[in-house]
Amino acid sequence: MTESELLPEAYAAVLADFERHLAVERDLTPHTVRAYLGDLDSLLGHVARLGGDSLDDLDLRALRSWLAKQQTLGKARTTIARRATSARVFTAWLLRTGRITADPGARLASPKAHRVLPEVLRQDEAIALVETATATAAEEGPMGVRDAAILELLYATGIRVGELCGLDIDDLDFDRNVVRVFGKGRKERTVPFGQPASAALRRWIAERSSIARAGSGAALFLGARGGRVDQRVVRQVVHDRVSSVPGAPDIAPHGLRxxxxxxxxxxxxxxxxxxxxxxxxxxxxxxxxTHISNDRLRTAYQQAHPRA
Incomplete structure (x- = not known):
């Protein structure tokens, strides 16, 4: 039995309404919706264990008690900060929809999350990654051509893996070398790409017909069976291809971003x-x-300067 099934009826009902708000009105991804609901399941479960059974019991003291509990459980600062954000979004929605008369989350502080600098490829490693994939694409067949196009587009644009997998052929504009992307919250933006990515994409589109099936639709990138490519497949492609670059860190598609x-x-x-x-x-x-760039500059200085 999940924690949400143990919640008081009033809490379970409002959580269901909030889920619809996130999915329908805000058009958030299923992954993001699940993350919110997991956090709020934890929060409302905590309030219920304190004896609460109505939204009036969701006050600042309860919110602070919940965050303190996360700390005693050994949760990371980033997790606690994210859960505090979930609580603030939730209580603001409760106020906006008239379910409460004051917003306790507006006064909720949270620990500042440590910003962990993500690993990135050096420029020579990134170039080696895409050029090697392009050089071997023809002998590897359609999947090799697809992989080269995926790597070129990820590195050229910095788009998210979910955005890449959601692309349709019509989202590409080869006259201007731009791609239309739908990001978080279905926000649309246009991102340019260079000639190498353009050439790789054209090669893939020429090969795509050999994999396309009746259910392929307009999806730009396809899996081996002809359906829209899955994010897990793209992550594996990036992992495998990066592992062939000597000395390169093991990064995911977000690392290419x-x-x-x-x-x-x-x-x-x-x-x-x-x-x-x-x-x-x-x-x-x-x-x-900017911190990443400064850190790389500092490292290069320490390695190169005799008086560093």
Whole structure:
């Protein structure tokens, strides 16, 4: 029996309404919806164990007690910070929909999450990754051509793996070398790509017909059986291909997103441009890449300067 099945009826009902709000009104991904519900299951379960059975019992004291419990359970600061955010989003929605008269989450503080710098490829490693995939694509057949196009597009644009898997053929504009992407919350943005990615995509589209089936639809990237490619397949492609680059860190598709952003900044792009390309809602999210670039600069200095 799950924790949500043990919740008081009032809590279970409002949680179901909030799930519909997230999925239908905010159009969040199933993964994001599950994350919210997991956090709120934990919160409302905690309030119920304290004796609460109505939304009036969801006050600031209960919220703080719940976060303190997460800390005693050894949860990471990033997890606690995320759960505090979930609580604030939830209580703001409760107030907005008239279910409560004051928002306790507005005064809820949370520990500042440590920003862990993601591993990225050096420029020579990234180039080796895409060029090796392109060089071997023809002899590997349609799947090799597809993999090369996937790697080129991920590195060229920095799009998320979910965004890549959701692309349709019509989202590509070869006249302008841009791709239309639907990001978090179905927010649309247009991202440019270069000639190498354009050439790789054209080669893949020419090969795509040999894999396409009746149910393939307009999906740009297909799996071996002709359906829209799965995110797990793309993650495996990136893992396998990166492992063939000597000395490269083991990164996932999100690592290629970090890599693209870092190389853009190292090449002189400004933060605002990178924010738009990546589809970040907040500049604060993009600013982590300045720390990456500074860290790489410091490392290079320490390795190269005799008086470092």
């Amino acid at each position: 970090h890599t693209a952003a870092t190389h853009l900044l190292e090449g002189g792009a400004d933060l605002r441009t990178v924010q738009e390309l990546l589809g970040h809602a907040s500049m604060a999210t993009t600013q982590v890449y």
